[in-house]
Amino acid sequence: xxxxxxxxxxxxxxxxxxxxxAANLVAMMRVWADDDAVVCIHPLGPRLQGRAAIEQxxxxxxxxxxxxxxxxxxxxxxxxxxxxxxxxxxMIYFGPQLRRRTEILxxxxxxxxxxxxxxxxxxxxxxxxxxxxxxxxxxxx
Amino acid sequence: xxxxxxxxxxxxxxxxxxxxxAANLVAMMRVWADDDAVVCIHPLGPRLQGRAAIEQxxxxxxxxxxxxxxxxxxxxxxxxxxxxxxxxxxMIYFGPQLRRRTEILxxxxxxxxxxxxxxxxxxxxxxxxxxxxxxxxxxxx
Numbered sequence: 615x616x617x618x619x620x621x622x623x624x625x626x627x628x629x630x631x632x633x634x635x636a637a638n639l640v641a642m643m644r645v646w647a648d649d650d651a652v653v654c655i656h657p658l659g660p661r662l663q664g665r666a667a668i669e670q671x672x673x674x675x676x677x678x679x680x681x682x683x684x685x686x687x688x689x690x691x692x693x694x695x696x697x698x699x700x701x702x703x704x705m706i707y708f709g710p711q712l713r714r715r716t717e718i719l720x721x722x723x724x725x726x727x728x729x730x731x732x733x734x735x736x737x738x739x740x741x742x743x744x745x746x747x748x749x750x751x752x753x754x755x
Numbered sequence: 756x757x758x759x760x761x762x763x764x765x766x767x768x769x770x771x772x773x774x775x776x777a778a779n780l781v782a783m784m785r786v787w788a789d790d791d792a793v794v795c796i797h798p799l800g801p802r803l804q805g806r807a808a809i810e811q812x813x814x815x816x817x818x819x820x821x822x823x824x825x826x827x828x829x830x831x832x833x834x835x836x837x838x839x840x841x842x843x844x845x846m847i848y849f850g851p852q853l854r855r856r857t858e859i860l861x862x863x864x865x866x867x868x869x870x871x872x873x874x875x876x877x878x879x880x881x882x883x884x885x886x887x888x889x890x891x892x893x894x895x896x
Contacts, residue, residue, distance in 0.1 A: 651831055651833060653831055653842045655842075655860050655862075655880065657880070658880070658881065658882065658883035659882070659883060660860075660882055661829075661842065661844065661860050663831065688802075690792055690794055690804065692792060692838065692864070692866065692875060692876075694835040694836060694837035694838040695835060695836050695837065696835035696836065696838075697833065697835040697837075697838040697839075697840060698838075699838060699840065699864050699875075699876060701794045701796075701802065701876060701878070703802065719796050719801075719802050719878070721796075721862050721864075721876065721878045723833070723840050723862075723864075725833065734833060734840075735833075735840060735842060735862065737842070737860070737862045737878055737880070738880075739796065739798070739799070739878070739879075739880030740799065741799065741800070741801055742799035742800065
């Protein structure tokens, strides 16, 4: 597999979701910056920090083997020289014939590195579903 | 009340949590950038975009009148020239004698403006609580 060049934050984001949908751990980890400070928060999950913890998180998710299809929409982008922040809405289709759907709000931060733009932070969280109503944290903040 | 100078992302973050804990809407909105692209995602909430929607979100939260005390810890900071990204753990104490506690993971993005550093994005999400286990979105991503 070719190593992606990722010359813009948009290319890095595209590579991230392609790897995610394909459950391709090698491709996924190529998107991430080689930096101890990288952070990944999966919906309702703990904060994973550093490449080793993040890789293990994706490994566990990909091993679950759930087929997924993504639509990424409503991207709100803010770019600096070294950092780019994209706030996106992920529509995720899954289950038999990919007919079930869930919605995740994600903040994706990319950082310019000597090897191009790389994922630096991914923070995903669900929009409140009926079964989650009444959780303490949902009413506080 | 003096308008804060907010000469660093850290000063902006401090002002944000002071305003949040004090439920002070005027002080809170002074921390936010004057920009249509600002985004606020409260835990399990929708994406609020633009100052008007964000102000309404804080107004509703502050009107609930729940006394809160914050401890902000484990800050992971990445700074560029124009953008700064802080990933923090918020311990929030509430309820009678502030004895109950919940934990929120937050990504805070600050942007340098002519008026100093201002909040550009706040994305908060709960860490999975036992009562939230099994939600679709928690197992997918």
